[in-house]
Amino acid sequence: MPLNIKGFRIYPGFLDSLRQAAVVTDLRRVVALAPLLSPVTPGGRRMSVRMTSAGRLGWVTDRSGYRYQARHPGGQGWPAIPESVLAIWDELSGVRRAPDCCLVNYYGQGARMGMHQDKDEGDFDWPVVSVSLGDEALFRMGNPCRGGRTESLWLRSGDVVVMGGAARLAYHGIDRIRFGSSRLLPKGGRLNLTLRVVGHEKMPETP
Numbered sequence: 001m002p003l004n005i006k007g008f009r010i011y012p013g014f015l016d017s018l019r020q021a022a023v024v025t026d027l028r029r030v031v032a033l034a035p036l037l038s039p040v041t042p043g044g045r046r047m048s049v050r051m052t053s054a055g056r057l058g059w060v061t062d063r064s065g066y067r068y069q070a071r072h073p074g075g076q077g078w079p080a081i082p083e084s085v086l087a088i089w090d091e092l093s094g095v096r097r098a099p100d101c102c103l104v105n106y107y108g109q110g111a112r113m114g115m116h117q118d119k120d121e122g123d124f125d126w127p128v129v130s131v132s133l134g135d136e137a138l139f140r141m142g143n144p145c146r147g148g149r150t151e152s153l154w155l156r157s158g159d160v161v162v163m164g165g166a167a168r169l170a171y172h173g174i175d176r177i178r179f180g181s182s183r184l185l186p187k188g189g190r191l192n193l194t195l196r197v198v199g200h201e202k203m204p205e206t207p
């Protein structure tokens, strides 16, 4: 069993190729309305991953910090989260409330994401649902303390990961992708969708 950290669940091949293609079609509409950007970190480093969002709030970063905001940096509101994506959340998150944000990450050749925690949300009890599409990616997962032991696993197109419980605040990142390993995206690369509840609203106790 890979990544035996409580609250980490992986659903290999959860989306079949038809569903993957449908999500990509819907994401083309999202990206047309809210173009992918190459953001900079608060420290001034340009990220290799390009990003945009769908939903009530979008995650952004620039010299002023990491945050959620109601508008794309271009000034327009974020497009709605496509139904094809909300369906994945409904099937796997285990909660009834819809996510506020669908962060869309695009990894081109050489792109990676350093180890980090997802901690810009108001209540960490809500799970995070993460969808992989396109090229394979080497995902590295640690624990809630920086620098602890890590484990790696390859994520493939159609895989869905849920991080709840103790895994919700675990450090994680993408070391590299295998560019050209999938034919889902005609120009290659990888899309990752990260669905999150953002506000301070507490997650209800589950019976």
Ligand SMILES: O=C(O)CCC(=O)C(=O)O
Residues within 6 Å of the ligand: 103, 105, 113, 118, 130, 137, 139, 172, 173, 174, 192, 194
């Ligand atoms: O690309 C991935 O699989 C992870 C993305 C991620 O951790 C994030 O956007 O916070």
Ligand SMILES: [Mn+2]
Residues within 6 Å of the ligand: 116, 117, 118, 172
């Ligand atoms: Mn993350």
